[in-house]
Amino acid sequence: MSPERKIVKSTCKSCHGGCGVLVTVENGRMTHIEGNPETPTRGTMCAKGLASIQEVYNPNRIMHPMKRKGERGGGEWERISWEEGLKIITGKMKENIDHYGASSVAICQGTGRGYNRYTLRFARSIGTPNVALAAHFCYGPRLAAFGMTVGGRLYCDYHGWGGEYPKTQISWGKQLEITNADGEMAVWFLDSLDKAEHLILVDPRATRLVGKADLWLRVRPGTDAALALGMLNVIINEGLYDREFVENWTYGFDKLREAVQEYPPERVAEITWIPKDKIIAAARIFAKEKPGCIQIGESLEAGNNSIQTLRAIVCLMAVTGNIERPGSMINWITPSTGPMEDFAMDVPAPEEPAVGADEFRLLASPPFAMCHMPSVFRQLREGTSPIRVMHLEGNNPLVAYENTKQVKEGLLNLDFLSVADLYMSPTAEYADVILPVAHWLETDDIWDMHPRFMIGAINKAVDPVGEAWPDNKIFNELGKRIAPNYWFNNVEEMLDYELRRADITWKEFSQMGFLAKMGRDQPYYKYKTDYWRKGGGFPTTTGKVELYSTVMEKLGYNPLPYYIEPNESPYSTPELAKEYPLILSTGGRLPYYFHSQYRQVPWLRERQPYPIVQIHPETAEKLGIEEGAWVWIETPRGRIKQVAKLFAGMDSGVVVAQASWWYPEDPGPDHGLWKSNTNVLTRNDPPYDPAMGSTTLRALLCRLYKVEDE
Amino acid sequence: MERTIFIDKDKCIGCYACIVACKLEHNLAPYPIKPPLGDPKGPELIRVYQVGPKIRDGEVYQYFQPISCMHCTDAPCVKACPRSAIYKDTETGITLVDQDKCIGCKFCLWVCPYGAPQFQDGKLKLCNLCLHRLREGNQTACEAACQARAIHSDTTDEISALKGKKAAERAGQENSRFNHTNSKGQ
Numbered sequence: 001m002s003p004e005r006k007i008v009k010s011t012c013k014s015c016h017g018g019c020g021v022l023v024t025v026e027n028g029r030m031t032h033i034e035g036n037p038e039t040p041t042r043g044t045m046c047a048k049g050l051a052s053i054q055e056v057y058n059p060n061r062i063m064h065p066m067k068r069k070g071e072r073g074g075g076e077w078e079r080i081s082w083e084e085g086l087k088i089i090t091g092k093m094k095e096n097i098d099h100y101g102a103s104s105v106a107i108c109q110g111t112g113r114g115y116n117r118y119t120l121r122f123a124r125s126i127g128t129p130n131v132a133l134a135a136h137f138c139y140g141p142r143l144a145a146f147g148m149t150v151g152g153r154l155y156c157d158y159h160g161w162g163g164e165y166p167k168t169q170i171s172w173g174k175q176l177e178i179t180n181a182d183g184e185m186a187v188w189f190l191d192s193l194d195k196a197e198h199l200i201l202v203d204p205r206a207t208r209l210v211g212k213a214d215l216w217l218r219v220r221p222g223t224d225a226a227l228a229l230g231m232l233n234v235i236i237n238e239g240l241y242d243r244e245f246v247e248n249w250t251y252g253f254d255k256l257r258e259a260v261q262e263y264p265p266e267r268v269a270e271i272t273w274i275p276k277d278k279i280i281a282a283a284r285i286f287a288k289e290k291p292g293c294i295q296i297g298e299s300l301e302a303g304n305n306s307i308q309t310l311r312a313i314v315c316l317m318a319v320t321g322n323i324e325r326p327g328s329m330i331n332w333i334t335p336s337t338g339p340m341e342d343f344a345m346d347v348p349a350p351e352e353p354a355v356g357a358d359e360f361r362l363l364a365s366p367p368f369a370m371c372h373m374p375s376v377f378r379q380l381r382e383g384t385s386p387i388r389v390m391h392l393e394g395n396n397p398l399v400a401y402e403n404t405k406q407v408k409e410g411l412l413n414l415d416f417l418s419v420a421d422l423y424m425s426p427t428a429e430y431a432d433v434i435l436p437v438a439h440w441l442e443t444d445d446i447w448d449m450h451p452r453f454m455i456g457a458i459n460k461a462v463d464p465v466g467e468a469w470p471d472n473k474i475f476n477e478l479g480k481r482i483a484p485n486y487w488f489n490n491v492e493e494m495l496d497y498e499l500r501r502a503d504i505t506w507k508e509f510s511q512m513g514f515l516a517k518m519g520r521d522q523p524y525y526k527y528k529t530d531y532w533r534k535g536g537g538f539p540t541t542t543g544k545v546e547l548y549s550t551v552m553e554k555l556g557y558n559p560l561p562y563y564i565e566p567n568e569s570p571y572s573t574p575e576l577a578k579e580y581p582l583i584l585s586t587g588g589r590l591p592y593y594f595h596s597q598y599r600q601v602p603w604l605r606e607r608q609p610y611p612i613v614q615i616h617p618e619t620a621e622k623l624g625i626e627e628g629a630w631v632w633i634e635t636p637r638g639r640i641k642q643v644a645k646l647f648a649g650m651d652s653g654v655v656v657a658q659a660s661w662w663y664p665e666d667p668g669p670d671h672g673l674w675k676s677n678t679n680v681l682t683r684n685d686p687p688y689d690p691a692m693g694s695t696t697l698r699a700l701l702c703r704l705y706k707v708e709d710e
Numbered sequence: 711m712e713r714t715i716f717i718d719k720d721k722c723i724g725c726y727a728c729i730v731a732c733k734l735e736h737n738l739a740p741y742p743i744k745p746p747l748g749d750p751k752g753p754e755l756i757r758v759y760q761v762g763p764k765i766r767d768g769e770v771y772q773y774f775q776p777i778s779c780m781h782c783t784d785a786p787c788v789k790a791c792p793r794s795a796i797y798k799d800t801e802t803g804i805t806l807v808d809q810d811k812c813i814g815c816k817f818c819l820w821v822c823p824y825g826a827p828q829f830q831d832g833k834l835k836l837c838n839l840c841l842h843r844l845r846e847g848n849q850t851a852c853e854a855a856c857q858a859r860a861i862h863s864d865t866t867d868e869i870s871a872l873k874g875k876k877a878a879e880r881a882g883q884e885n886s887r888f889n890h891t892n893s894k895g896q
Contacts, residue, residue, distance in 0.1 A: 032734065032735075033734070034731070034734075034851065034854060034855070035854060035855060037854070043854050043855075044727075044854070044855055044856060044857040045727060045731070045855050045857075046725055046727045046855075046857065047725065047726045047727045047729070047730040050727060050730040050731050050734055050855060051730050051734075053734070054740065177723045177725070177858075178723060178724065178725045186723075186725075186857050187857040190721075190723065190857055190858045190859070191859070206762075206763045206770040206772060208723050208724050208772075208774070210763070210770055210771070210772060211720075211771050211772060211773055212720075216770065591724070591725040591726055591727075592726060592730075599743075600743065602740035602741040602742070602743060603730050603733055603734075603740060603741065604730070605741060605743050605747070606741035606751045606752070607726055607729075607751075609747035609748075609749075610747065647763065648762075648763050648764065648765055648770070649762075649763035649770050649772065663745075664743070665743050665744065665745055665747075666745070
């Protein structure tokens with residue numbers, strides 16, 4: 001008998017991006033995966049996606065729903081049916097909604113993975129305002145800063161559809177080339193570099209781009225706003241700004257001009273530790289060598305001044321006229337389906353305020369109104385939280401959120417915790433009910449994360465292992481049991497509904513593979529047409545690019561960008577710096593892991609089995625630390641250990657630790673949570689970003705010493 | 711036509727996708743995740759080495775260089791193998807292994823200037839430029855996965871033309887950042 005062999009076309013969901021893939025299935029089992037050359041990512045893939053078959057057929061997968069026996073974290077579980085699992089979870093939710101109001105239930109997920117819209121719709125449908133992704137320090141600030149300034153999201157135009165590629169590129173606090181697609185995809189970025197004449201790298205470290213860059217601005221961690229304001233100062237005072245664009249299409253230029261006078265290059269050089277001539281050179285190149293674009297990363301969001309940092313950078317794009325021009329920053333239009341997140345926005349927003357809404361008014365503002373997770377965990381710890389029940393879909397707060405010890409105290413104060421995941425994470429170990437989630441290779445869904453101009457079909461290659469269900473089915477089934485009006489008979493009906501504006505069904509889309517607005521279908525200079533406004537303009541309150549933000553003014557925040565010192569630094573806390581003399585960034589990222597994911601996957605784990613902390617050779621020598629030695633990294637919150645790697649490509653006063661480490665192979669319930677996880681070190685206390693509630697993860701103070709006892 | 715592989719360190723971004731693509735394609739042994747986790751990674755028919763960061767003339771430089779079997783025309787491993795287990799494909803010049811003949815003595819590793827020979831279950835494993843894929847008209851698995859377009863597997867003449875064209879273009883861009891990059895010693 002010849003084996004049954006088929007090739008399934010799908011869309012990889014191993015990060016936010018959506019690379020087209022071909023999956024070989026033989027006798028019902030996947031044997032191979034590779035990129036699909038006929039998709040916009042031209043058949044390329046990363047290590048994460050290529051190893052995904054090992055993630056599916058992994059002995060550590062959660063196979064069936066379970067409920068806790070014995071005490072929380074005791075590791076004793078009873079296998080239950082899906083029906084019972086759903087009944088317990090929805091029963092707890094309904095009971096608490098009836099007694100304490102909908103705000104008593106929180107719905108959370110981790111990093112965006114293409115099911116965001118189900119999470120958000122589910123929360124709205126049951127009436128709770130307490131919904132969250134890790135938005136306060138990841139992507140939320142970018143969405144907000146772009147939204148309030150230009151009325152949409154700006155992406156780098158690496159595609160040349162308008163006839164031009166970026167001549168000058170800035171990569172700022174981002175490693176698009178190896179991390180994940182939260183913006184554009186690495187493959188397009190790398191191709192576009194061939195067409196660029198200038199690449200400016202802004203990063204405390206010599207990243208992989210350093211050899212390709214003609215200018216590296218080695219910024220002191222946490223001072224990026226000062227750098228952006230200094231570059232604005234040079235561009236405006238030297239008259240290098242785009243007069244036509246500024247005069248016709250921006251709002252508040254004179255006020256911005258006034259505000260940036262506080263940031264002459266001499267002062268910015270002192271703040272940022274970047275030589276003055278390099279700041280001036282970068283400003284001149286970006287203003288003169290057009291078109292240009294700036295790829296910005298999460299590093300700029302995880303600080304006490306995230307919104308103003310990003311606002312300053314968006315102002316840089318605007319005054320140089322690098323918005324909507326081919327080869328600059330574009331607010332891509334979506335395929336004919338419209339924005340997929342409308343699926344969540346369809347449902348009326350709850351009237352009650354989310355936790356933290358009084359303080360972090362921007363985070364709580366539509367369309368992405370969310371609760372503030374550091375406040376949620378603080379209130380839970382202090383016993384003042386309205387939240388009693390929490391459902392986590394693909395979320396590992398014990399690794400992901402600031403100050404692990406305090407997150408754990410908070411989580412344990414919940415009345416009920418349910419977790420849906422593929423693996424037994426440290427967080428899942430403390431759940432009351434666990435639901436097994438299907439891998440994307442076991443799922444039918446519509447992928448819509450980044451970029452905005454396309455969506456892709458995630459076509460199930462094989463049936464889920466065990467009894468796992470896809471995220472979309474879990475939310476639909478939970479939803480049907482609490483708020484049936486907003487949910488569907490089955491997933492296919494739901495997918496049909498999501499595609500309705502494109503006038504196609506799921507079955508048709510599944511065959512098409514992807515739907516995109518590319519090439520000539522993607523218009524540029526939309527503000528010069530009636531696209532957003534009759535007679536031209538941007539989709540903002542004033543119809544212009546708001547250098548002076550009327551949104552921030554209305555919410556009671558500073559409408560103009562400014563700089564403040566990080567919460568902890570040699571300048572803001574000199575006393576603390578005597579005890580903890582090194583600047584710590586917890587921003588270390590690797591091409592084969594994504595946040596806390598993939599340490600169970602053999603071909604990925606072997607690339608680097610243990611976390612690495614980068615230490616400057618001079619500092620290491622002073623401290624007697626050798627390459628490859630385990631070192632303690634200590635902050636006032638706690639200490640962790642990682643393996644020393646001597647790295648000359650940064651200031652000797654800076655230390656970079658790798659984030660999100662836990663050890664799936666270590667015994668539960670904590671699976672090595674306290675050993676190397678940088679959130680044991682991070683601070684969850686104020687001051688936060690005033691508008692967004694962002695915490696500081698890239699500019700802390702620490703000390704280092706050798707691990708002596710092993 | 712003789713085939714070869716060219717891997718451009720100026721393009722490589724150090725993402726390691728080529729290694730995973732290769733392991734999947736050639737069904738190489740997975741790594742057991744049992745503590746304490748050691749460094750040995752099992753056979754890797756393509757390996758990636760990071761050089762730097764180092765400071766040279768005040769500038770920082772670093773690069774990543776993937777290396778596989780070079781498929782030498784006059785291959786030392788072919789001559790050295792005591793069992794004649796290593797041979798050349800007559801059509802493409804690709805270096806191939808007869809696993810039944812291999813005794814795992816590793817003398818090929820002694821003589822290989824690139825450290826290319828890898829071993830699984832005691833037998834030699836060598837990059838075969840994905841000959842099976844080539845016969846179906848496909849690129850090597852590593853080249854297909856590479857987002858940076860750093861890997862090129864082709865005939866020697868085509869690789870020569872590719873590099874020649876690049877050099878010619880560079881000559882006309884006196885002030886381009888690619889020349890600048892080269893001046894940093896890369």
